[in-house]
Amino acid sequence: MYDLEPTGRHSDGDIDVNPSTQPTFGDVLEMRNSRRQMLGGMTAVAALFGVGACSDSGGITGTEVTVSAGAAAATTAGKVVTLTGTATGATAVLWIQTGGPAVTLTNASSNTATFIAPSVATSTPLTFRFTATGATQGTTGDETVVTVGPAVLGFTAIPKNQLDVVTVPTGYTVTVLYRLGDPLTATTPVYANNGTDTNFANRVGDHHDGMSYFGLSATANTRDDSNSTRGLLVMNHENITETYLHVNGQTPGANRVEGEALKEIECHGVSVVEVLRGTNGWNYVQNSTFNRRITPNTPIDISGPARGAPLLRTVYSPTGVAARGTINNCANGYAPWGSYLTCEENWAGYFRRPTSDNVNRPAKEAAALARYGVTSTTGAYSWSSVIPTTPGDFRFAKWNATAVAGQPADGTGDYRHEANQYGWxxxxxxxxxxSTPRKRTALGRMGHEGAWPSNFVAGQPPVFYMGDDSRNEYFYKFVSATAWNPADAQATDRLAIGDKYLDNGTLYVARFDANGTGAWLPLVFGQGPLTAANVAYPFTSQAEVLINTRGAADAVGATRMDRPEWAAVNPVNGEVYLTLTNTAAAQRPLSATDAANPRHYNDPRTNGTAQRGNPNGHIIRLRETGNRADATTFVWDNYVFGSDSTLDATNINLSGLDASNDFSSPDGLWFGRASNATGLVNPLLWIQTDDGSFTDVTNNQMLAAMPGVVGDGAVKTITNTDATGATRTQATPVGRAPGMQLRRFLVGPNGCEITGVDTTPDGRTMFVNIQHPGENVGATIPATFQSNWPASQTGPAPTSRPRSATIVITKNDGGVIGL
Known part of the structure; x- marks a missing residue:
């Protein structure tokens, strides 16, 4: 996701299927007792291709009824299969499954039944019997076989483009679900989208980002992890494109207008919204009792080792146990007990704290604030400049982190410690x-880019992986102090379960060694350099280690990375993937390349402008020792390198990308759910981009991949070159070339970032966020816009302001997305 610049702008119900008819076990026995020894055939129609085979069965003919199950067929996991039988003289027909992995038949009591091919590791036969009953003859049947193979990518890659629509492969449909400003209560007016709208505490926020789907029961307001037609969509709202929120941009002046600033503040945070699939597709439920906005003004508890720490004390919470709000919520995570984890990323730039403030603080405190970037003279949107209607209104005053002269040095009289309450x-x-959300301080304070759970194993501690999204920052994991008890997965007091697993444990930071191994370095007070004797920052408690996580990671010698962002855990083998979005030569010069961040090159834009450093980014992956997520060592390699496919294959395009899969600046990362074929056997990995380096060629995109495993490639030695012509060689382990196991699935509209993805448990509906379309806009509304999306998705809309939104992607034949 984008960093905040000093200028204050980002640089950055009804179920639509027929009921299934399943036979009883006695029915199956009866049918099998009369089954033919010679199998018939069938017709199977899969999503993107027709399949079939010859059959030597002519069906079964009785004196009254003639039955045929059709020709045998083959397909692959996740595809829709259609069974077509014929029967003459029948009063009733029925399809039943007689062998192979169990599937759910839809329309089983008709000539044509369908099912989703199950996940398999090897070619596997499924047998089905088609029966017909006559008025006097009784029941006659015929059998057929469908052979199912392992899942494959089942779509043709789409071309790069710069269209102002969301483009997906043939056979898929995009609809817009949930847009900036949409009302979340029955009484909130429809969004006018002209800058006059207010009350964003009851409207959808801006800059949709990380997102998770939580199933709800069909008829009761209870959790149902298997429901794919009703659920809660929970998503982050990272930032704003402020110009579009006001009639003609922000009103100029030394002091911000109160109403405008409040609107901008409330557009940040998190949405919880009920979504429902009905006869006309997916919609959000405007008046749902579950709908909720969590904004920078929402009360939040502080939990874990830093709760009550002196550095968290403010005039609002003199004891340091309570906070108000969450902001710059970027990537996300979830906990298997049914809670959502939102992560505070580039929060530092929102606060006002000029460097003149340093003299009013202890030296180590000022140094830590500078290390995190709390150094703005105004704050990103100058919210603290508001002269509120109510004097001292915390909604604005708290964004001034300056130590006020004359106030207590412990911070209880001002907001000097407010910035320390963010980054969790x-x-x-x-x-x-x-419920009141909780900031889990045991997981450390940083520019949090996600908190992704390991594959939980009974008796082993849960682990969460986290990136810190800034150039030259680090990759972390948290290992709980409590072993996992699967019974906790369905507990109803979810935050209490979070207390159990998330408030005590060990935070580690990664060191990637040149030989393809690595180590997790513990960030524990009293161990190694994390003591009061540390010169750069004298640590006095574990709370200080967690509040100044970046300083602690510096001290133990972690590996600096090229913007470590989203992580994802392979649901089958537990291997961990991490996007390293990009870096520039100014942040990582030629002399600072290493095996984990190996490239330094130029990718010139089409106009010839140089882009030096690692402007296209890469994805690194690791396998924990012993396949235990709590291990303290690992092995690693580079899964794929972003690149324009036309660049030097020897030193830049190391993964051999071509026009069907070249990309730049990987950001969002997500594996398919283990509840459907995209998360089983050889899971699908979805890659989303947040790119400025490649946007002269294509809008941002999303790709699908079936990656291999750590170590499936070889070590390559490359030659890097800087602007002076100086060279430096670097060896690095590179995974096997992805080839057609990596394909472009989606391209977004103009000016957008593709970020946030989840599916329903059955994998047949995908939710994707389109962030800040048309972001390139000045301070005032122009005569034309860079983008008119989402209005442009369904037709011309030359005057419509762009809006961040959530889209729904479905496969036209109802199959699993991507297969």
Whole structure:
């Protein structure tokens, strides 16, 4: 996701299927007792191709009824299969499954039944019997076989483009679900989208980002992890494109207008919204009792080792146990007990704290604030400049982190410590709108880019992986102190379960060694350099280690990375993937390349402008020793390198990308759910881009991949070159070339970032966020816009202001997305 610049702008119900008819076990026995020894055939129609085979069965003919199950066929996991039988003289027909992995038949009591091919590791036969009953003859049947192979990518890659629509492969449909400003209560007016709208505490926020789907029961307001037609969509709202929120941009002046600033503040945070698939597709439920906005003004508890720490004390919470709000919520995560984890990323730039403030603080405190970037003279949007209607209104005053002269040095009289209350992972119970979210301080404070769970194993501690999204920052993991008890997965007091697993444990930071091995370095007070004797920052407690996580990671010698962002855990083998979005030569010069961040090159734009450093980014991956997520060592390699496919294959395009899969600046990263074929056997990895380096060629995109495993490639030695012509060689382990196991699935509209993805448990509906379309805009509304999306998705809309939004992607034949 984007960093905040000093200028204050980003640089950055009804179920639509027929009921299934399943036979009883006695029915199956009866049918099998009369089954033919010679199998018939069938017709199977899969999503993107027709399949079939010859059959030597002519069906079964009785004196009254003639039955045929059709020709045998083959398909692959995740595809829709259609069974077509014929029967003459029948009063009733029925399809039943007689062998192979169990599937759910839809329309089983008709000539044509369908099912989703199950996930398999090897070619596997499924047998089905088609029976017909006559008025006097009784029941006659015929059998057929469908052979199912392992899942494959089942779509043709789409071309790069710069269209102002969301483009997906043939056979898929995009609809817009949830847009900036949409009302979340029955009484909130429809969004006018002209800058006059207010009350964003009850409207959809801006800059949709990380997102998770939580299933709801069909008829009761309870959690149902298997429901794919009703659920809660929980998503982050990272930032704003402020110009579009006001009639003609922000009103100029030394002091911000109160109403405008409040609108901008409330557009940040998190949404919880009920979504429902009906006869006309997916919609959000405007008046749902689950709908909720969590904004920078929402009360939040502080939990874990830093709760009550002196550095968290403010005039609002003199004891340092309570906070108000969450901001710059970028990537996300979830906990298997049913809670949502939102992550505070580039929060530092929102605060006003000029460097003149340093003399009013202890030296180590000022140094830590500078290390995190709390150094703005105004704050990103100058919210603290508001002269509120109510004097001292915290909604504006708290953005001034200056130590006020004459106030207590412990911070209880001002907001000098307010910035320390941000940069955490925040746990939310989406099923309980009355619950108070909790900032989980044991997971450390940084520019949090996600908190992704390991594959939980009974008796082993849960682990969460986290990136810190800034150039030259680090990759972390948290290992709980409590072993996982699977019974906790369905507990109803979800935040109490979070207390159990997330408030005590060990935070580690990664060191990637040149030989393809690595180590997790513990960030524990009293160990190694994390003591009061540390010169750069004398640590006096574990709370200080966690509040100044970046300084602690510096001290132990972690590996600096090229913007470590989203992580994803392979649901089958537990290997961990991490996007390293990009870096520039100014942040990582030629002399600073290493095996984990190996490239330094130029990718010139089409106009000839140089882009030096690692402007296209890459994805690194690791396998924990012993395949235990709590291990303290690992092995690693580079899964794929972003690149224009036309660049030097020897030193830049190391993964051999071509026009069907070249990309730049990987950001969002997500594996398919283990509840469907995209998360089983050889899971699908979805890659989303947040790119400025390649946007002269294509808008941002999303790709699907079936990656291999760590170590499936070889070590390559490349030659890097800087602007002076100086060279430096670097060896690095590179995974096997992805080839056609990596394909472009989606391209977004103009000016957008593609970020946030999840599917329903069955994998047949995908939710994707389109962030800040038309972001390139000045301070005032122009005569024309860079983008008119989402209005442009369905037709010309030359005067419509662009809006961040969530889209729904479905396969026209109802199959699993991507297969």
């Amino acid at each position: 992972v925040v746990e939310i119970d989406p099923f309980n709108p009355a």
